[in-house]
Amino acid sequence: MKNKSDVLTKNVPSKRYLRADGTPLFAEKLALINEALKKPGLPKKP
Amino acid sequence: MNYPSYVFHSNENPTQFFFESIGPKGLIQKSVILTATEENNIFNLGLVDVDSVSGQLSDMIVTDNGDTDKILATIFQIVWQYTTRHPTHWILFAGNSPARNRLYRMAINHALYEIYESFSLLGFTGDNWENFEPTKTYQIFLAIRK
Numbered sequence: 001m002k003n004k005s006d007v008l009t010k011n012v013p014s015k016r017y018l019r020a021d022g023t024p025l026f027a028e029k030l031a032l033i034n035e036a037l038k039k040p041g042l043p044k045k046p
Numbered sequence: 047m048n049y050p051s052y053v054f055h056s057n058e059n060p061t062q063f064f065f066e067s068i069g070p071k072g073l074i075q076k077s078v079i080l081t082a083t084e085e086n087n088i089f090n091l092g093l094v095d096v097d098s099v100s101g102q103l104s105d106m107i108v109t110d111n112g113d114t115d116k117i118l119a120t121i122f123q124i125v126w127q128y129t130t131r132h133p134t135h136w137i138l139f140a141g142n143s144p145a146r147n148r149l150y151r152m153a154i155n156h157a158l159y160e161i162y163e164s165f166s167l168l169g170f171t172g173d174n175w176e177n178f179e180p181t182k183t184y185q186i187f188l189a190i191r192k
Contacts, residue, residue, distance in 0.1 A: 032185070033186060037088065
C-alpha cells in the first residue's frame with residue numbers, strides 16, 4: 001500500500017495553526033526562535 | 047534510527063504529519079507541524095495533540111502516555127523523511143519548558159551517533175549558536191541535513 005506521506009510535494013506552503021481559543025499555535029516559541037535566528041554562530045542560511 | 051516508531055502520514059499539506067500514540071491512556075492522535083519562521087526555508091517543528099472529536103490542536107497538553115521514546119523516534123523519522131525531500135530546509139525544535147528541553151537533549155544523546163550520520167546539530171545557548179555538546183543546556187535545537 002502506498003504510504004500517504006508519498007503525496008509530499010516540493011511545494012511548501014506557510015500556514016497558521018490556531019488553538020481552540022483562537023490564539024496561534026507556537027506563537028511564543030516562534031518569537032523566541034525568530035530572535036535566536038538573528039544571533040551569531042549559525043552557518044550560512046539556506 | 048533503528049528505534050521503534052509509529053507509522054505516520056501526511057495529508058495534502060506537506061508540513062503536517064499525523065500519527066497515533068498508543069499507551070495506558072489509550073489512543074491519542076498526534077500531529078507534527080512544521081511552521082515557517084521569518085527566515086526562508088527554516089521551520090519550527092511542533093508536536094501537538096489533536097482532539098479526536100473536534101479536531102482542534104493543542105500544544106499545551108502533557109499526554110504522558112508512556113511512549114515518549116517511541117514518539118521521539120517517530121519525530122526523528124518525520125524529520126528524516128522531510129529533509130530527504132527538502133534537504134536544504136533547516137528544522138528547529140524547542141520544548142515548552144527547560145524540563146522538556148532536557149528530555150530532548152537526553153533523547154538526542156541516546157541516539158547521537160545515528161543522528162550525526164545524517165544531520166549536523168546545533169544548539170542555542172541564549173546568546174549564540176554552537177555545535178551541539180551533549181552536556182550543555184540549550185533553549186533551541188537546530189538540525190541541518192548533511
